[in-house]
Amino acid sequence: QQPVQSPQAVILREGEDAVINCSSSKALYSVHWYRQKHGEAPIFLMILLKGGEQKGHDKISASFNEKKQQSSLYLTASQLSYSGTYFCGTEISNNAGNMLTFGGGTRLMVKP
Amino acid sequence: DAGITQSPRHKVTETGTPVTLRCHQTENHRYMYWYRQDPGHGLRLIHYSYGVKDTDKGEVSDGYSVSRSKTEDFLLTLESATSSQTSVYFCAISGGAVGQPQHFGDGTRLSIL
Numbered sequence: 001q002q003p004v005q006s007p008q009a010v011i012l013r014e015g016e017d018a019v020i021n022c023s024s025s026k027a028l029y030s031v032h033w034y035r036q037k038h039g040e041a042p043i044f045l046m047i048l049l050k051g052g053e054q055k056g057h058d059k060i061s062a063s064f065n066e067k068k069q070q071s072s073l074y075l076t077a078s079q080l081s082y083s084g085t086y087f088c089g090t091e092i093s094n095n096a097g098n099m100l101t102f103g104g105g106t107r108l109m110v111k112p
Numbered sequence: 113d114a115g116i117t118q119s120p121r122h123k124v125t126e127t128g129t130p131v132t133l134r135c136h137q138t139e140n141h142r143y144m145y146w147y148r149q150d151p152g153h154g155l156r157l158i159h160y161s162y163g164v165k166d167t168d169k170g171e172v173s174d175g176y177s178v179s180r181s182k183t184e185d186f187l188l189t190l191e192s193a194t195s196s197q198t199s200v201y202f203c204a205i206s207g208g209a210v211g212q213p214q215h216f217g218d219g220t221r222l223s224i225l
Binding site: 002029030032034040041042043044047049087089091097098099100101102103104105 | 143145152153154155156157160162168170171202206208210211212213214215216217218219
């Protein structure tokens with residue numbers, strides 16, 4: 001079953017913050033986050049592993065609540081380059097094939 | 113950037129014709145995946161491979177077949193294309209089992225008229 005992402009879309013001004021949520025009904029081993037710009041391939045951002053620490057680089061970070069099977073992506077002081085569609089991909093436990101199930105995406109637009 | 117090449121990048125064909133898409137990697141990764149991406153559906157897994165000649169079905173495998181005769185190549189075949197298979201197809205690779213990132217190719221835009 002596909003994880004649910006919220007919000008579906010968000011518009012920001014440069015410098016504002018945003019939070020994107022990803023929720024699953026299944027027990028998860030990890031959550032992956034990707035960003036895709038129009039007409040391009042999805043680009044890997046980070047992985048949150050069960051039992052692992054919160055990840056982040058630059059002004060983008062994420063957390064993983066194992067009990068609630070939820071992950072959140074935090075974009076701080078957004079830049080124009082952050083615009084795109086963000087996808088979470090969830091990996092269930094004992095998944096030998098490293099298969100991911102992706103959410104429907106959150107479209108983020110950052111305006112000057 | 114991960115060395116992943118998809119070909120062709122664009123293709124227009126007619127209903128009922130066979131179509132083969134190729135994914136070539138230079139990373140020597142064990143796992144390879146085919147996804148389709150449609151508006152409102154995100155990325156959906158078609159088939160994946162966990163080694164040479166080892167493949168398995170994903171969420172939306174009906175109407176598709178795959179083959180992997182070499183580590184570097186993963187082929188996706190539509191035996192008899194239908195208009196519902198018009199989509200953008202992405203190949204991805206992964207170096208390990210659980211907890212490893214997937215890296216995507218640039219995609220193939222396929223239109224079936």
